[in-house]
Amino acid sequence: MSRLVTNAIRSTAASSDAMTIDSAGKPSFPNGGVGKVLQFVKVTQESVTSWATTSYADISGLTATINGVTSGSKIIVDFNLILGCSHDTHFLFKLFRDSTFLPAFSGASMSLTHYPADFSNAQYLFDAVSLRFVDTHGQSEGSNLVYKLQGANDGSSGYTQYLNRRHYDSTQRGQSLMTLTEVAA
Numbered sequence: 001m002s003r004l005v006t007n008a009i010r011s012t013a014a015s016s017d018a019m020t021i022d023s024a025g026k027p028s029f030p031n032g033g034v035g036k037v038l039q040f041v042k043v044t045q046e047s048v049t050s051w052a053t054t055s056y057a058d059i060s061g062l063t064a065t066i067n068g069v070t071s072g073s074k075i076i077v078d079f080n081l082i083l084g085c086s087h088d089t090h091f092l093f094k095l096f097r098d099s100t101f102l103p104a105f106s107g108a109s110m111s112l113t114h115y116p117a118d119f120s121n122a123q124y125l126f127d128a129v130s131l132r133f134v135d136t137h138g139q140s141e142g143s144n145l146v147y148k149l150q151g152a153n154d155g156s157s158g159y160t161q162y163l164n165r166r167h168y169d170s171t172q173r174g175q176s177l178m179t180l181t182e183v184a185a
Contacts, residue, residue, distance in 0.1 A: 028070055029184055038073060038182040041066050045176045049163040051153040056094055059163060063148040066180045071141040076181040079131040079149060082174030084162040091161055092152040095133055097145055102133060128174075136185075147180060 008017040021027050029036065045061030066075060075097075083091060095102045137145060153161050161167075164174045 024068075026068060036184040038070055038184055039066060039180075040182075041180040043178050045178075046164060046173065048165045048170070048173070049151070050160050051091070051151050051162075052160040054092075054152055054154065056092070056150040056152040059149045059151050062176065062178045063146060064178050064180050065144055065146045066182055067144045068142050069137065069139055069145055069182055070184065071139070072185045073137070074183050074185055075135040075137055075145065075147070076179075076183060077133045077135060077147050078179045078181070079129075079176070081129045081131070081176045082164050083127045083129060084164075084166040085127070085159065092154055093131070094150045094152075095131075096148050096150065097135060097137060102135060147178070149178065 007021050009019045010017045017030055019027055019029055041064050043061065043064045045059070047061060049059055049061075051057070062079070069075070077095065085091065135147075137143075139145060151161075151163070153159075159167070164176055166172045
């Protein structure tokens, strides 16, 4: 077995390195490397979370940290949520990077509003929702970033809403997840 030990790779015709490797072994591409996946983080949540108030609260288990980001990279944040609600309520969500609310996540409304697909039978169903946000974080090289999702109830009906279970059946459970993918810009 052969092994190459180096901290940089450069073409003989180039004036700068095409790839550098830091002391921890993390590669970077100073001249581009656009679109390359630099790292991937996944968290799953099987526990039930519920909302009965209009106050936003962190969704337990759906917080993830991506460590040592590359300056200028983008972070793709994906959520796949399993929701249970009654027929006349809806969910509100907010996404944060560290303590910064990311309003572009929701367009003009400052929060994503999700209505169940089938109003008449929603309390007996799971509703799966997938959300994606691309964050141009602007943080310095080597920063650690924490992403989290908060949820709330719109308060219009007084019903409780659930993550990972159906509204009227606590025995039927689902699994929600969050992934962070760092991509070279």
